Each structure stands twice: as structure tokens, then as C-alpha cells.
Amino acid sequence: MIKLQLADFNIEEETLALRGPFRNTGAAVVFLGTARDFSKGKDIKGLEFEYYPGMAEKSLERLRDRTLKEFDVLDVGIIHRFGKIEIAENIVLIIVVSQHRKEAFKACEFCIDELKRSVPIWKKEFTVDGDVWVEDHP
């Protein structure tokens, strides 16, 4: 399950949907990325995300496929929001369901690291000193 959406998401509903078909799920590891009010010494008032339509979806699908291939997990879901996002709001959700927890932790961390590295999504920070497109990997 891959989604690029404007709307917020509900962790409970998304996790339940991903686990739905599996009675052999023993573990789910969820990563939630949210908008912080402070980053690298600057106060942040809000964020905006832009993506490359078409390529971003393909990159996310590829990342999901790769995670399923490289780790012993049952399913992977990735949701990334775009548009304006207020402080404390949700940005990104990654859910990995598996039989055993070790693989789920590894796969989930891999997924968010790779997303930041390879998916064409850009973040703009609104700060008191002006608006800046973030162009370094955290």
C-alpha cells in the first residue's frame, strides 16, 4: 500500500488495514514522522511538501518492493502527505507487518532511510527568517 495524499491519516486504521489479511502477523513496527517546531537551530512555523507526480509514486512502489524482497516481512505500507503541514501534524507513515519483530524493525528503518534518499519529495520550511527549501539529508 502506497499513498501520496493531502489528507491526514489514522495510524490505527492504516495498521489494521495492512494487517487485515494476515492471521500470522506477530509484529507491526510503525514509523511516524511529524512536523517539529525546531530544526537545525531554527524555529519552524510550518512546512510544505512538493513531489514529482508519477515518479514519486513509482519510487515509493519500488521502495516497497525492495523492502519486501530484502527483509522477511509480510507487508509494507507507506503514506506521505504533501501540501502545507502545520507544526505537530503527521507527515509520513511507514508500517511493516511481519511474523517476527527483528525483521520488522530493520525493514521499517530501512524504508524511512531510503525514502529520504531516493523518493522525489521536497520539504520547505517556513521560518521567522523566511522560507527555505531543505536541501540536505537529515
Next chain:
Amino acid sequence: MIKLQLADFNIEEETLALRGPFRNTGAAVVFLGTARDFSKGKDIKGLEFEYYPGMAEKSLERLRDRTLKEFDVLDVGIIHRFGKIEIAENIVLIIVVSQHRKEAFKACEFCIDELKRSVPIWKKEFTVDGDVWVEDHP
């Protein structure tokens, strides 16, 4: 936040409650443990959890304190259910909120590993061959 409860829990609500006071939360890592229908070669029909009242709560509080001390995270929540649990139902939820994700992943995995090792909670598996208290570490 530490809870030992009979009732199910909602991941969204618990995560939101834990993140509530923090505007500097950039990451939440959640571990959800659920009841699998299969374990070590046996079909499982259901589970039951028993705990040592008083000591289990203290162990969970201590585990939370230790996680907060050893990792650079903002807060940790642990919920473990007791009583009878059906296949596919939730068992345990660990939520770690932090400014950065690496620490949240490490802290969350530490927390579930330690919970299994040190908190006086016992699991009984109902199988086709009879009921068994599980007495080995997964």
C-alpha cells in the same frame, strides 16, 4: 505512560496522547505485538496472559525510566493486555517519541526486548494438543 489492561487499545489515540505535549516531536516509533495463529510448529487457537500484580507495573515503570535514561527520546509508553486474547488481536504496544528517528528505533526495540526478559507476565497458548504455558524466550 504504563498500562496493564484487559481492554484493547487504539494505536492512533495512544500515540496522539503520548505526543500531545510535545511540539518538538519529529518521530514516533511504535511496536505492536499481536496474537499469531502459529508458533514454533503449532497451530494456536488463542492466548491468555497472566501477570504478577504490583511487580509487573513496577517492572514496566522501571523499564520506561531506564529507556528514557539510556536513549535520547522524549517519552515512552507501554501497554500490555492481560486475560484471554483471540488470534489477530493486539497484545502489547510500545510507543517511543523523539526528536530524531534513530534513537526512537533503538529505544523501541530495546523496550520490547527487555519487556520480554524482565517483566513478570506469562503467556499460555491454547493449541489443538492442549494448553501450554510458554516458558522460553522468543
Next chain:
Amino acid sequence: MVNMIKVLYFASVKEKLGLGSEAFEYKNGLTLSLLITRISEKHPELRTLTATKRFLYAVNQEVSDLSSTLKDGDEVAILPPLSGGN
């Protein structure tokens, strides 16, 4: 003067004994180790359990060494191998 120790049983032990707790009396210095021996003598089925599995013992809800000395009113718990989580 007679001292009392409360002993709690959980999970497999509770089920095997059909008993969640019981009291043990003693007159002079008692270690956790000696108490376990007395419990095993009273419940021979427990001897098998504790010999083959990695049990822990708690005194007043703290995991304790077998050499610990007990005092009147202590709560001792026999903890079968833990299996919380999922």
C-alpha cells in the same frame, strides 16, 4: 515468636499446584534458598519444574538471590520463565 512468609505462585506453577498463594511459618533465620527447599518438599511436583526450567524468585516484588535472608511478612514469588510480549 512465629514468623510468616507469604508465597505467590504464577502461571504453570499455580496451575500445577492448583494454588495461587500460601503461607509458610518459620521460627528463626530463613534464607530464600531454604524456603525454596521447604516449598519443594511440600510440593514434590514443583521440584521437577524448578530443576528443569530457569526460574526467578522475587522478594517483595524484587528479583532476589537465593542467599537473601527473609523476614516476617515478606512476600516471596516463584516466577516461571517470563513470556510476555507476543
Next chain:
Amino acid sequence: MVNMIKVLYFASVKEKLGLGSEAFEYKNGLTLSLLITRISEKHPELRTLTATKRFLYAVNQEVSDLSSTLKDGDEVAILPPLSGGN
């Protein structure tokens, strides 16, 4: 025959140029590298951006080497350093 390449701009580049996409015409074999040079000549402000930052380039939504040869109708995208996630 005149060939056309569609070029897409995102984030900081789009904002700097005030432009999300534009078309480039060419008559014979064109590499991605040569196209980037033409873009930089047309938009000098982009030269600074690409010189100081780690940019990627995509051809038809696949990250591509600067040596790639382009063909009529290709979609080229200038990708500023990525910063999705949180």
C-alpha cells in the same frame, strides 16, 4: 526534423525560475549533459544552484547519468536534493 524535450523543475529550482516546466528543441543527438548546459545558459541563476548542491537528473522518471542520450518526447527533470520524510 525538430525534436522536443520537456524539462520539469521542482522545489527551489521551480521557485527560483518561477517556472514548473518548459520545452527545449534540438536537431541532432543530445545528451543529458548538453541539455543541462543549455538550461544553465538560458537560466544563469540555475548554474549557481547546480554547482553548489547535489542535484540528480531524471529522464522519463528514472534517475539517469549525464552521458544518457535523449530522444524526442523525453521528459527530463531537475531534482534538487531530496528532503521528504520528516
